[in-house]
Amino acid sequence: MARVVIIGIGHGVFGRRSDATVQELAFEAFRAAIEDAGIERDLIDASVIGSVPEYHKQRSLSGVVQEYLGLNPKPVWLTEVACASGSAAIRTAWMSIKAGVHKVVAVVGCQKMTELTTPEILALMGRVGEVQWESIFGTTFPAYYAMFAQRHMHEFGTTHEQMLQVAVKNHHYGSMNPCALFQKEITMEKALASELVATPFNVYDCCANADGAACVILADEATAKKLSKKTVWLDGMGAATASMSVLRRPDLVGLPSAQEAARVAYAMAGVKADDINVAEVHDCFTIAEIMAYEDLGFCKRGEGGKFIEERRTYIGGKVAVNVDGGLKSKGHPIGSTGVSMTVEIAKQLRGEAGERQVPGAGVGLTHNVGGIGQYTFVQVLRRE
Amino acid sequence: MARVVIIGIGHGVFGRRSDATVQELAFEAFRAAIEDAGIERDLIDASVIGSVPEYHKQRSLSGVVQEYLGLNPKPVWLTEVACASGSAAIRTAWMSIKAGVHKVVAVVGCQKMTELTTPEILALMGRVGEVQWESIFGTTFPAYYAMFAQRHMHEFGTTHEQMLQVAVKNHHYGSMNPCALFQKEITMEKALASELVATPFNVYDCCANADGAACVILADEATAKKLSKKTVWLDGMGAATASMSVLRRPDLVGLPSAQEAARVAYAMAGVKADDINVAEVHDCFTIAEIMAYEDLGFCKRGEGGKFIEERRTYIGGKVAVNVDGGLKSKGHPIGSTGVSMTVEIAKQLRGEAGERQVPGAGVGLTHNVGGIGQYTFVQVLRRE
Numbered sequence: 001m002a003r004v005v006i007i008g009i010g011h012g013v014f015g016r017r018s019d020a021t022v023q024e025l026a027f028e029a030f031r032a033a034i035e036d037a038g039i040e041r042d043l044i045d046a047s048v049i050g051s052v053p054e055y056h057k058q059r060s061l062s063g064v065v066q067e068y069l070g071l072n073p074k075p076v077w078l079t080e081v082a083c084a085s086g087s088a089a090i091r092t093a094w095m096s097i098k099a100g101v102h103k104v105v106a107v108v109g110c111q112k113m114t115e116l117t118t119p120e121i122l123a124l125m126g127r128v129g130e131v132q133w134e135s136i137f138g139t140t141f142p143a144y145y146a147m148f149a150q151r152h153m154h155e156f157g158t159t160h161e162q163m164l165q166v167a168v169k170n171h172h173y174g175s176m177n178p179c180a181l182f183q184k185e186i187t188m189e190k191a192l193a194s195e196l197v198a199t200p201f202n203v204y205d206c207c208a209n210a211d212g213a214a215c216v217i218l219a220d221e222a223t224a225k226k227l228s229k230k231t232v233w234l235d236g237m238g239a240a241t242a243s244m245s246v247l248r249r250p251d252l253v254g255l256p257s258a259q260e261a262a263r264v265a266y267a268m269a270g271v272k273a274d275d276i277n278v279a280e281v282h283d284c285f286t287i288a289e290i291m292a293y294e295d296l297g298f299c300k301r302g303e304g305g306k307f308i309e310e311r312r313t314y315i316g317g318k319v320a321v322n323v324d325g326g327l328k329s330k331g332h333p334i335g336s337t338g339v340s341m342t343v344e345i346a347k348q349l350r351g352e353a354g355e356r357q358v359p360g361a362g363v364g365l366t367h368n369v370g371g372i373g374q375y376t377f378v379q380v381l382r383r384e
Numbered sequence: 385m386a387r388v389v390i391i392g393i394g395h396g397v398f399g400r401r402s403d404a405t406v407q408e409l410a411f412e413a414f415r416a417a418i419e420d421a422g423i424e425r426d427l428i429d430a431s432v433i434g435s436v437p438e439y440h441k442q443r444s445l446s447g448v449v450q451e452y453l454g455l456n457p458k459p460v461w462l463t464e465v466a467c468a469s470g471s472a473a474i475r476t477a478w479m480s481i482k483a484g485v486h487k488v489v490a491v492v493g494c495q496k497m498t499e500l501t502t503p504e505i506l507a508l509m510g511r512v513g514e515v516q517w518e519s520i521f522g523t524t525f526p527a528y529y530a531m532f533a534q535r536h537m538h539e540f541g542t543t544h545e546q547m548l549q550v551a552v553k554n555h556h557y558g559s560m561n562p563c564a565l566f567q568k569e570i571t572m573e574k575a576l577a578s579e580l581v582a583t584p585f586n587v588y589d590c591c592a593n594a595d596g597a598a599c600v601i602l603a604d605e606a607t608a609k610k611l612s613k614k615t616v617w618l619d620g621m622g623a624a625t626a627s628m629s630v631l632r633r634p635d636l637v638g639l640p641s642a643q644e645a646a647r648v649a650y651a652m653a654g655v656k657a658d659d660i661n662v663a664e665v666h667d668c669f670t671i672a673e674i675m676a677y678e679d680l681g682f683c684k685r686g687e688g689g690k691f692i693e694e695r696r697t698y699i700g701g702k703v704a705v706n707v708d709g710g711l712k713s714k715g716h717p718i719g720s721t722g723v724s725m726t727v728e729i730a731k732q733l734r735g736e737a738g739e740r741q742v743p744g745a746g747v748g749l750t751h752n753v754g755g756i757g758q759y760t761f762v763q764v765l766r767r768e
Contacts, residue, residue, distance in 0.1 A: 054437060060754060062464070067628045080446070
């Protein structure tokens, strides 16, 4: 099948962006991406918005964004699959190009998390689990992932300190990322001493909400070769689901949707886990990154704790993971996160990541999870 | 390019469905569609949900629906473009098949409009316009379309009675549709006497919210020929946008997005407006159907009022429009409406519409508008 190429990337600053509306955030990333691609806006055939619309006061969000980007009368659509909305947007854009329906498509992940009041946000976040049978028992986001953590500790002897080593690593790299929400190192002592959220998690086990946007411009191979020299190939696109209800999962120490999405993406791209040089994984909580190591096959099942303890996911280790700071340090504007991951991997494969560059990175991966693992999207990207 | 085929259709009852959750509504339509297609659920490679998620208490809606349909671990994604969400879902499914990524895809439009309280619904509906510059001045849904109506009356001499003739026609056909919310005829006298909403609209100029779901199963040509004899061809897929802000539109007597989407769809399918035998158009308000006649080229600009007055859109007229009752009589579960339109056209092209069958229908069309025309999706479907 025809290959799809990333020809432009753009990334706004993540944080409390009271200076900008959501459409302005979208434009910030979009403008950077078309400038990066070196193309005029009228070359774009369609756009796809990755966002979770209920966090905004504006209804019909993609209509406002499309007008603000100056892309009327071209088509737009919005995809929503919770925190994986950005990757779903990329996947549908990728399909539209493979189908020959469009040649150049802009994908914009954009999200404001701070338009609503804290009680409104909590009400939305509180209903992220299965409402009919689970949410009523208090299964909030941290509670679900704390259950996964407890079970991982019980089955494999994983320690809370190993989990917090993920946070220490991600803050280390986030301190070098000018787009990150928290651009500061943390120590293990500080992380261990932070306030309890849900046993075993402290504050430093959890990522933070943020406002922000990211954009990638995709094109078909022939068009890409005409337009740009800065090409990155989107070769493996895995997507899979698991039951929303965790009661119906085979176990709580990994995400079946991630395992299946990785299998599909690796097969499509013709690579193995060992081939991946750099990865962005969905570290909404520290245990999530440890489970991702295992679900993606970077290490064996149960060995994720040891894997971070031995610094195998630092630059210079087996596979560099979340060297832009991850959700933990960069912040998590939910609809934008998947696109942000793809931007970082493209930057790494182009060798443009500056002081956090993974030397010689040729094959990269993104792993973007929706909610509590009801969806996972895995992309395999190549430099050549 | 490879053709995409509708191999199964299912439609639930639209109305106040306090008997069912949104996932149960989705299942009702999905089950009917796979039974209609005569296939087993495990043949389905992916599903796409058309819905406006903020109307539900459940977050991450497509995760819950996917589990309830029994489709894990297959991929799912949800598309949201206001009242055109269902057609956007079909369009992305169509692209996934044309791309060769999936062979058989289920598209489910599902929406509960009655889970939230009336004030909550009004707050959502009240923000359907551009929030920053327009909504603050009271531009609700009926107010926008009333402006379009006033302008149409001013420019072309269209009358309110002509508008209400749309309602009379659609209730006439809706009375024969067992899935419709209002299965009853109305008279012009009754319509004229109904309560004022926004000049010139009375209650009978406006469609009503409803709960409900509809489903289509799409497949590539080779798979379709193996699986099913009840095939309908999805040959023209137009999608276009216009500015969200009506201040920035060229005029208020038509929808530029609809004109452009129709142009694209006709060109792709190789047909003209005159070739269409049966159409489903987005009659959220009576004037919207009259503008649709003109935007789609069924009659000349400014002649839509006369077109319905002369009963040219009844069965036996030039083109039969909304012979399932339209949004007006069938009800408008916003994310489901586009899929419902496609189900009706497929039924007509298969010759299975019973007493409201359009004789010899060979080419059909759907016209699904998001919000106040910021998006329109137009499909051209063929029997052969």
